Amino acid sequence: MTPYFERFAVRAAALSAVLIMSAGTALAGEAVSADQIINALKPKTVTRGLTVGPQAAPQVDAAAQAKQAALLDSVRNRKTRSLSLGEREQIAELAATKPKIDLEIQFDYNSAEISKSSLPRVEELGKALSDPNLKGSTFVVAGHTDGIGGDSFNQDLSERRADTIKRYLVEKFGLVGQDLVTVGYGKTKLKDAANPADPLNRRVQVVNMDTKTAAAK
Numbered sequence: 001m002t003p004y005f006e007r008f009a010v011r012a013a014a015l016s017a018v019l020i021m022s023a024g025t026a027l028a029g030e031a032v033s034a035d036q037i038i039n040a041l042k043p044k045t046v047t048r049g050l051t052v053g054p055q056a057a058p059q060v061d062a063a064a065q066a067k068q069a070a071l072l073d074s075v076r077n078r079k080t081r082s083l084s085l086g087e088r089e090q091i092a093e094l095a096a097t098k099p100k101i102d103l104e105i106q107f108d109y110n111s112a113e114i115s116k117s118s119l120p121r122v123e124e125l126g127k128a129l130s131d132p133n134l135k136g137s138t139f140v141v142a143g144h145t146d147g148i149g150g151d152s153f154n155q156d157l158s159e160r161r162a163d164t165i166k167r168y169l170v171e172k173f174g175l176v177g178q179d180l181v182t183v184g185y186g187k188t189k190l191k192d193a194a195n196p197a198d199p200l201n202r203r204v205q206v207v208n209m210d211t212k213t214a215a216a217k
Contacts (some may be wrong), residue, residue: 009056009183016170031121032101032103032119032121032124032126033124034124034127034128034131035102035103035119035128035138035169036082036101037103037128037129037206038123038128038131038134039124040099040100040101041099041100041101041128041134041137041139041206041207041208042099042133042134042208043099044099044192045206047105048215054134056103061210066120067100068077068094068209070118071090071091071094072138072181072209074087075087075091075183076138076181077177077178078160078181080159080163080182080183081159082186083183088183088184088185091142091181091183091211092138092183092185092189093207094209095142095205095207098207098208098209099207099208100205100207100208101205101206102191102203102204103121103125103203103205103206104118104166104199104200104202104203105118105122105160105161105165105203105204106118106119106162106199106202107202108156112157112160112161112164112165113117114164114165116179117148120175121170122165122168122169125165125169125206126168126172126173126175127170127173129169129174129175129206130174130175131171134208135175135211136179137179137208137210138179138180138207138208138209138210139179139180139181139207139208139209140168140183140202140206140207140209141162141165141166141180141181141182141183141185141205141206142162142183142185142188142204142205142206142207142217143157143158143159143160143162143165143182143183143185143204144145144158144184144185144186144189144191144201144202144204144205145157145158145161145186145187145201145202146190146196146197146199146201147187147190147193147197147201147213148185148187148197149187149214150198151177151187151188153184154186155184155185155188155189156186156188157174157184157186157197158184158185158186159182159183159184159203161184162182162183162184162186163202164180165182165204166180166182178201187201191203
């Protein structure tokens with residue numbers, strides 16, 4: 001082996017050791033701005049007289065809206081850990097049709113403390129949810145982990161991380177706590193199921209549950 005490749009092998013081994021020791025820290029994703037978050041979470045506009053396109057918010061009948069409101073009211077102000085599996089699945093089913101954004105918010109290893117590198121993303125999220133276009137809506141803040149580790153551990157960790165984001169938004173941006181519904185999904189809803197350890201799976205998803213279509217004037 002040449003001296004060059006020997007040095008390369010040593011460096012590669014050292015890098016691998018660092019990655020193993022800091023398994024809870026992912027590479028930083030792309031920077032996200034408050035405007036990008038706002039655009040992702042705003043209900044789609046439907047113009048009167050035009051056919052609703054595939055990107056428009058789906059029309060919901062009165063019975064479905066009442067059921068949605070009852071679900072949100074039942075979990076609003078509830079402790080995250082008190083939500084049953086059935087309630088979590090109902091929220092996930094409802095959220096699937098709503099405007100949402102996945103944010104790669106990293107936390108300290110095996111911890112619910114937001115990593116310093118991810119604080120700018122949380123700051124941008126706070127600015128976005130404080131914007132007049134979104135303020136006052138009800139949002140689901142869902143915590144997700146990667147696929148490494150036990151079910152109960154990851155479930156608890158995802159719930160604590162969702163709670164951390166909510167607490168930060170309430171304390172730092174004055175958002176109303178009852179407008180933020182927190183839920184944890186552990187490793188049950190991987191973004192990249194084919195790669196359970198992928199950092200993409202360690203994320204916080206924010207969903208705008210107030211999706212009344214803004215009719216264009």
